[in-house]
Amino acid sequence: MRGPTDAASCNLRRSASMPNPARPLVAIGTALIALPALAQDGPLTVAMHYTQDQAAPLIACLDAYDADGVTASYQQISYGDYLQTVLTGRLAGQSPDIYNVYSIWAAQMVDNGVLAEPPEALAQFVRDGYGAATVDAATIDGTLWGVPSEVSVYMLVSNMALLREAGIETPPTTWDGLREAAAAVTARNDQGRIETAGFAFAESSSGAGVVHPFYALVFSQGGDVYSDDYTEAMLDTPEAQEALSRMAGLVEDDITDLSIDAYDFPAGGIGMMIMANWYESAIRDGFGDRFDEDVAVSQIPMGDDWRTLQYAFFMGVDSQSDRQEEAWVLVRHLNAPRDGGLSCMGEMLDGLGALTANAADLAAQEAPDAFTRPFVEALENDRAIGQPNVMQAAEIEGMMARTFETVIAGDAEPGPALQDLDTEVEDILFEFY
Numbered sequence: 001m002r003g004p005t006d007a008a009s010c011n012l013r014r015s016a017s018m019p020n021p022a023r024p025l026v027a028i029g030t031a032l033i034a035l036p037a038l039a040q041d042g043p044l045t046v047a048m049h050y051t052q053d054q055a056a057p058l059i060a061c062l063d064a065y066d067a068d069g070v071t072a073s074y075q076q077i078s079y080g081d082y083l084q085t086v087l088t089g090r091l092a093g094q095s096p097d098i099y100n101v102y103s104i105w106a107a108q109m110v111d112n113g114v115l116a117e118p119p120e121a122l123a124q125f126v127r128d129g130y131g132a133a134t135v136d137a138a139t140i141d142g143t144l145w146g147v148p149s150e151v152s153v154y155m156l157v158s159n160m161a162l163l164r165e166a167g168i169e170t171p172p173t174t175w176d177g178l179r180e181a182a183a184a185v186t187a188r189n190d191q192g193r194i195e196t197a198g199f200a201f202a203e204s205s206s207g208a209g210v211v212h213p214f215y216a217l218v219f220s221q222g223g224d225v226y227s228d229d230y231t232e233a234m235l236d237t238p239e240a241q242e243a244l245s246r247m248a249g250l251v252e253d254d255i256t257d258l259s260i261d262a263y264d265f266p267a268g269g270i271g272m273m274i275m276a277n278w279y280e281s282a283i284r285d286g287f288g289d290r291f292d293e294d295v296a297v298s299q300i301p302m303g304d305d306w307r308t309l310q311y312a313f314f315m316g317v318d319s320q321s322d323r324q325e326e327a328w329v330l331v332r333h334l335n336a337p338r339d340g341g342l343s344c345m346g347e348m349l350d351g352l353g354a355l356t357a358n359a360a361d362l363a364a365q366e367a368p369d370a371f372t373r374p375f376v377e378a379l380e381n382d383r384a385i386g387q388p389n390v391m392q393a394a395e396i397e398g399m400m401a402r403t404f405e406t407v408i409a410g411d412a413e414p415g416p417a418l419q420d421l422d423t424e425v426e427d428i429l430f431e432f433y
Contacts, residue, residue, distance in 0.1 A: 207401020
């Protein structure tokens with residue numbers, strides 16, 4: 001998910017309820033805010049989690065928008081409060097016209113009747129112009145609910161200075177290779193504490209730092225986390241057990257521990273992490289002039305058949321808006337190319353270093369740099385599988401994180417822990433599917 005782009009804001013991102021999600025986009029603001037009541041003849045309101053500075057190119061488009069007297073304005077809702085603010089505001093009859101929805105919120109928003117279904121012409125615009133997995137991120141029960149905006153993908157990010165110092169010239173492409181490389185990099189002090197970590201998991205209140213790499217490993221083995229109809233969890237499968245065992249093995253082998261936080265990668269003391277593209281700016285700030293030479297992005301180290309996770313946001317319209325037709329026109333306007341150049345949304349995302357799955361924007365952008373290119377190629381080559389849009393996804397992923405961290409710390413065995421987790425998750429699924 002995307003948040004402030006400077007390294008000092010890492011703690012904000014870690015405390016957000018998501019993956020940082022674009023980046024586990026986290027926005028500024030801690031208090032639950034009230035949405036203003038919207039007059040039918042007032043501007044269409046676009047509510048997003050980006051700060052005013054982050055959204056500046058988009059806000060410029062909104063300020064200039066005038067379609068037969070219909071104008072538009074921007075409203076920021078903090079990332080951590082976004083879903084609750086939306087649901088609470090609707091009870092009071094206070095809703096924006098247009099949302100920017102993190103995909104795992106979508107099932108709950110649809111279940112609560114928050115979102116309006118887009119017109120067929122707009123749905124076709126999305127199907128024709130966006131990658132299939134990203135379209136899936138905006139789809140619930142076979143129905144498309146909006147236009148994809150920001151996309152984040154997980155890949156292996158390596159500190160090549162540390163790897164080269166350990167005699168390793170290229171990032172590993174298999175898990176055994178990762179373990180060997182990480183073991184060669186790891187160094188401990190006289191008290192046995194890790195001073196240089198070969199690998200690290202990210203610490204976040206949402207649990208994304210362990211849950212999202214787990215997804216990538218499961219997907220790489222051809223597994224899944226849920227059945228296609230979400231009636232069953234698949235957390236007790238051999239693929240899930242193998243994925244968690246691989247993660248726990250890094251601690252068992254004394255390569256890392258949960259006190260090492262991947263968000264400290266910019267400081268230079270971590271060899272590798274599985275991380276999303278949104279963290280580029282913090283890494284770039286940390287490495288400075290050495291960034292291009294010392295930071296490498298590569299495939300998930302699971303061999304030739306590797307896959308990874310992507311999550312996305314999409315723009316949707318409130319079902320209670322009195323001007324749904326006008327709102328959808330604005331949504332398309334913000335995501336359509338301008339004279340062969342970037343769309344309004346594409347310009348904003350490009351300025352943030354974020355990814356889009358909009359084919360027209362990808363064609364209009366300059367060639368991606370060495371850091372970004374592998375993330376883009378994962379999308380283009382259908383390596384990136386969408387985060388499941390299941391009911392109560394945030395609650396379930398929190399449960400997953402607690403179980404995974406217990407196993408990784410060595411306090412439980414993967415098999416029994418995953419069986420218990422599978423049962424607990426299926427109890428939740430039973431309420432909705």
